[in-house]
Amino acid sequence: MKDRDSMPEFRKDPVIGRWVIIAAERAERPSDFGKAEYQVNRGFCPFCEGNEQSTPPEILAFRKSGTAANTPGWKLRVVPNKFPALQIEGDLNRRGIGIYDQMNGIGAHEVIIETPTHGQTLIDLSPPQFEDVLLSFQLRMADLKKDTRFLYVIAFKNHGRAAGVSLEHSHSQLIALPIIPKRVAEEIRGADNHFRMKERCIFCDIIRQELETDVRIIEQNDSFIAISPFASRFPFEIWLLPKKHESHFEQISRENLTALSKILRNLLLRMNKVLDEPPYNFLIHTSPFNEEKKLSYHWHIEIIPKLSRVAGFEWGTGFYINPTSPEQATQFLKEVVLEQKAAEILPVDSP
Amino acid sequence: MKDRDSMPEFRKDPVIGRWVIIAAERAERPSDFGKAEYQVNRGFCPFCEGNEQSTPPEILAFRKSGTAANTPGWKLRVVPNKFPALQIEGDLNRRGIGIYDQMNGIGAHEVIIETPTHGQTLIDLSPPQFEDVLLSFQLRMADLKKDTRFLYVIAFKNHGRAAGVSLEHSHSQLIALPIIPKRVAEEIRGADNHFRMKERCIFCDIIRQELETDVRIIEQNDSFIAISPFASRFPFEIWLLPKKHESHFEQISRENLTALSKILRNLLLRMNKVLDEPPYNFLIHTSPFNEEKKLSYHWHIEIIPKLSRVAGFEWGTGFYINPTSPEQATQFLKEVVLEQKAAEILPVDSP
Numbered sequence: 001m002k003d004r005d006s007m008p009e010f011r012k013d014p015v016i017g018r019w020v021i022i023a024a025e026r027a028e029r030p031s032d033f034g035k036a037e038y039q040v041n042r043g044f045c046p047f048c049e050g051n052e053q054s055t056p057p058e059i060l061a062f063r064k065s066g067t068a069a070n071t072p073g074w075k076l077r078v079v080p081n082k083f084p085a086l087q088i089e090g091d092l093n094r095r096g097i098g099i100y101d102q103m104n105g106i107g108a109h110e111v112i113i114e115t116p117t118h119g120q121t122l123i124d125l126s127p128p129q130f131e132d133v134l135l136s137f138q139l140r141m142a143d144l145k146k147d148t149r150f151l152y153v154i155a156f157k158n159h160g161r162a163a164g165v166s167l168e169h170s171h172s173q174l175i176a177l178p179i180i181p182k183r184v185a186e187e188i189r190g191a192d193n194h195f196r197m198k199e200r201c202i203f204c205d206i207i208r209q210e211l212e213t214d215v216r217i218i219e220q221n222d223s224f225i226a227i228s229p230f231a232s233r234f235p236f237e238i239w240l241l242p243k244k245h246e247s248h249f250e251q252i253s254r255e256n257l258t259a260l261s262k263i264l265r266n267l268l269l270r271m272n273k274v275l276d277e278p279p280y281n282f283l284i285h286t287s288p289f290n291e292e293k294k295l296s297y298h299w300h301i302e303i304i305p306k307l308s309r310v311a312g313f314e315w316g317t318g319f320y321i322n323p324t325s326p327e328q329a330t331q332f333l334k335e336v337v338l339e340q341k342a343a344e345i346l347p348v349d350s351p
Numbered sequence: 352m353k354d355r356d357s358m359p360e361f362r363k364d365p366v367i368g369r370w371v372i373i374a375a376e377r378a379e380r381p382s383d384f385g386k387a388e389y390q391v392n393r394g395f396c397p398f399c400e401g402n403e404q405s406t407p408p409e410i411l412a413f414r415k416s417g418t419a420a421n422t423p424g425w426k427l428r429v430v431p432n433k434f435p436a437l438q439i440e441g442d443l444n445r446r447g448i449g450i451y452d453q454m455n456g457i458g459a460h461e462v463i464i465e466t467p468t469h470g471q472t473l474i475d476l477s478p479p480q481f482e483d484v485l486l487s488f489q490l491r492m493a494d495l496k497k498d499t500r501f502l503y504v505i506a507f508k509n510h511g512r513a514a515g516v517s518l519e520h521s522h523s524q525l526i527a528l529p530i531i532p533k534r535v536a537e538e539i540r541g542a543d544n545h546f547r548m549k550e551r552c553i554f555c556d557i558i559r560q561e562l563e564t565d566v567r568i569i570e571q572n573d574s575f576i577a578i579s580p581f582a583s584r585f586p587f588e589i590w591l592l593p594k595k596h597e598s599h600f601e602q603i604s605r606e607n608l609t610a611l612s613k614i615l616r617n618l619l620l621r622m623n624k625v626l627d628e629p630p631y632n633f634l635i636h637t638s639p640f641n642e643e644k645k646l647s648y649h650w651h652i653e654i655i656p657k658l659s660r661v662a663g664f665e666w667g668t669g670f671y672i673n674p675t676s677p678e679q680a681t682q683f684l685k686e687v688v689l690e691q692k693a694a695e696i697l698p699v700d701s702p
Contacts, residue, residue: 011582015541015553016534018669020582024676085672098560099553100581156664164664183367183669190366202366202450209449230451231362231371233666283667302667313507313515315584315665316634316653318369318534321436325375 008086008105010179018182021105023085046082047169049116055079059110060139062132076132077113078140078174084109085175092149092178108144108176112136118169122159123268131261133172137284138257140174141250145289150176152184152288155249160279163306180288187285188297195296201245203298206230216326218333219266223259226267228326228333233314235324236275236333238267238303247294249286264301270336271305278305359437359456361530369533372456374436397433398520400467406430410461411490413483427483428464429491429525435460436526443500443529459495459527463487469520473510474619482612484523488635489608491525492601496640501527503535503639506600511630514657531639538636539648546647552596554649557581567677569684570617574610577618579677579684584665586675587626587684589618589654598645600637615652621687622656629656 008023046054052070060078067073080088086107094103114133115125122130137155144153157172158164180188194202210216210227218226218238226240240263242256252260264282271278286299314320359374397405403421411429418424431439437458445454465484466476473481488506495504508523509515531539545553561567561578569577569589577591591614593607603611615633622629637650665671 013580013582014557015545016537017541018582018584018671020584021670021672022583022676023672023674024679098564099556100560154668154670156667158664177670181668181670183667186367186669190368194366205450206365209451213449229364231364231369232373233369233371281664281667283664285667304666313509313632313634316507316534316632316636316655317505317532318537319372319505319528319532320369321372321374323374325373328375 008084010103010105012101014099014101019179021085023105045118045167045169047111047113047167047171048118049074052077055111055113056082060136060143062136072116074116075129076115076136078136079111079113081109081111081173086177103178106149106178108147108150108174110140110174110176112140112172112174114170114172121170122157122172123265123272127261127265130265131258134257134261134264137172137174138250138252141286144174144176145250147176149178151290152177152180153286154181154184154283156281156283158279158281160306163279163281165279184285184288188288191296191298201296201298203241203300204245207241207243216330218270218330219263221259221263223256224263226263228330230326232322232324232326232329233320234304235307235322236271236305236329237322237326238271238333239300240264240267240303241298241300245295245298247287247291247297247299249284249299266338267303267333269338270333271303273336274332275305275307278307280305359435361454361456363452365450365452370530372436374456396469396518396520398462398464398518398522399469400425403428406462406464407433411487411494413487423467425467426480427466427487429487430462430464432460432462432524437528454529457500457529459498459501459525461491461525461527463491463523463525465521465523472521473508473523474616474623478612478616481616482609485608485612485615488523488525489601489603492637495525495527496601498527500529502641503528503531504637505532505535505634507632507634509630509632511657514630514632516630535636535639539639542647542649552647552649554592554651555596558592558594567681569621569681570614572610572614574607575614577614579681581677583673583675583677583680584671585655586658586673587622587656587680588673588677589622589684590651591615591618591654592649592651596646596649598638598642598648598650600635600650617689618654618684620689621684622654624687625683626656626658629658631656 008021010019011022012019045051049072056079057070058077058079061069061074062076063074086105086109088108090104090106092103092106112133114122115129141153141155144150153174153176155172155174191202207225210225216228216230218228220226223243224240225243226238229237229239246252271280280303282301282303284299284301287294287297359372361370362373363370396402400423407430408421409428409430412420412425413427414425437456437460439459441455441457443454443457463484465473466480473484492504492506495501504525504527506523506525542553558576567579567581569579571577574594575591576594577589580588580590622631631654633652633654635650635652638645638648
């Protein structure tokens with residue numbers, strides 16, 4: 001495993017203003033840098049039931065009634081990341097170094113262990129277990145919101161080594177930040193501009209147009225719609241949005257959480273079928289903590305299968321060439337016949 | 352190989368305003384999408400000497416005097432990409448579809464075949480051959496600038512499959528665009544803002560500060576400086592800049608081209624030594640064609656080794672966690688002792 005050389009820090013690119021976390025790892029040789037976490041299948045798994053002492057103490061768990069914290073008997077656990085990119089204690093201490101800006105790497109980095117069973121993937125979970133993962137996102141976001149140092153929480157899932165997974169045991173992550181990530185800030189700026197001109201939410205406008213043309217809708221139910229975005233950067237990129245305007249994911253009703261869970265699970269099943277179980281990432285884009293009921297911004301989930309055609313070139317230009325039209329992708333994903341999954345696993349108490 | 356389903360098109364993300372190329376490929380099964388180009392080592396190589404008829408006719412070549420175009424006897428060839436992401440003929444035809452914006456996928460997509468010898472990598476080329484590659488970028492950019500439909504040219508090199516290489520034979524690429532890529536546009540906006548406030552180029556300011564502190568300088572000569580940027584997104588990211596303000600790469604003097612070639616070659620050698628011959632991308636950020644002698648923007652080359660720790664998560668947030676501090680990276684890259692390379696290969700006439 002790795003130690004930290006020093007406290008993580010945020011540094012701001014002076015040209016484009018993007019904050020980056022520099023979280024220096026100690027490594028034996030320079031070629032080991034960045035490889036430290038990529039060790040799967042090493043026999044011992046700190047996320048398995050029975051190994052609760054191998055993680056920091058749990059922050060939240062859904063467990064059988066009567067079982068004690070940090071012991072077996074759980075369905076889902078949320079624990080601090082043992083090797084966090086950010087440090088929970090301390091102050092930001094914003095400062096300048098000549099033309100550069102810097103602050104301490106303060107934030108929270110939590111891991112959602114989605115199942116006690118090693119080898120189960122998110123899609124293998126029963127619908128109630130799947131919903132528990134989203135519920136844990138909601139509960140942790142609502143809690144982290146109370147810490148006034150934080151402005152934003154990103155909840156995300158990496159699946160498969162090519163999508164950035166470090167430990168095989170199925171998990172997702174939350175990072176609470178004192179800043180708004182660049183891509184989200186850009187969306188908010190774009191949405192604010194649209195609102196200023198039209199007094200309408202741009203995502204609501206997109207949903208309206210997609211419902212009218214119906215060429216990029218993959219699936220919908222009463223509350224949610226899943227589309228292939230018009231200007232998809234990646235083949236089979238998917239956006240999943242609430243149909244009615246909602247700005248903050250953590251304010252979702254329990255009824256809508258169930259509906260969201262169903263459609264998200266279906267989307268992953270569709271993707272698995274069409275693309276032969278690809279590695280993927282999904283993440284929640286929501287409104288910053290410091291604004292309540294934001295009229296211009298609409299939370300949503302972005303799902304990106306990580307297919308083989310990915311050139312680092314895109315990072316250097318922000319310029320994407322997508323070899324699959326969103327309409328083609330929609331067609332393939334829509335056509336999938338969803339079978340009922342096998343009986344539920346792990347019939348333990350609900351949280 | 353692949354055919355096009357339809358004409359490529361530019362589509363604009365309505366929220367954040369990024370243009371994306373949708374260049375739909377035909378594929379047998381959806382899981383083949385995006386994989387079509389990744390076929391290396393298939394025996395026949397269209398870029399090898401003697402196979403000139405397998406590429407579209409050459410646009411530029413450095414050849415032995417007396418040899419005819421599209422026949423053997425060349426050192427370097429520039430040809431149109433046989434399967435271009437963009438189409439050279441036609442008009443943009445900008446149009447709206449409801450809230451969406453779209454235009455035809457007009458542009459140029461060229462391939463620089465850097466050597467007639469299969470298996471040689473860029474770093475195996477002799478210094479004059481290496482310089483020829485940069486010279487070909489300059490000549491092609493200057494030529495493409497004459498086409499008033501184009502606003503920008505990106506010159507870039509992918510090395511290694513993980514960095515997006517489709518054909519093994521060493522080559523780089525040029526894409527001429529009717530738009531400015533998002534990341535470059537952001538840099539220009541940031542640099543313009545700085546200039547408005549300070550009446551100084553921000554890159555010149557960065558160079559001045561880096562020269563003073565000397566903790567992130569990897570290598571320099573009279574004309575160029577290579578640094579690990581203060582807010583590096585990736586471990587061992589490198590920026591290479593002319594020390595004196597220059598806005599457009601294509602205006603570089605021949606003398607400076609030689610100096611640039613030397614330092615870029617050294618940087619790749621350093622990276623190879625420190626990181627065990629990693630896959631990498633480099634690309635040139637230059638000023639748009641429609642502005643002459645831009646005071647606020649400073650052309651430069653960005654080099655990004657593609658190490659294993661890459662999560663698609665970064666795409667969804669624009670948020671980067673870098674496990675190697677730029678100061679550490681500088682130390683490792685600086686320490687490399689550069690040996691003289693073996694005798695030059697292919698002593699054919701200079702262009």
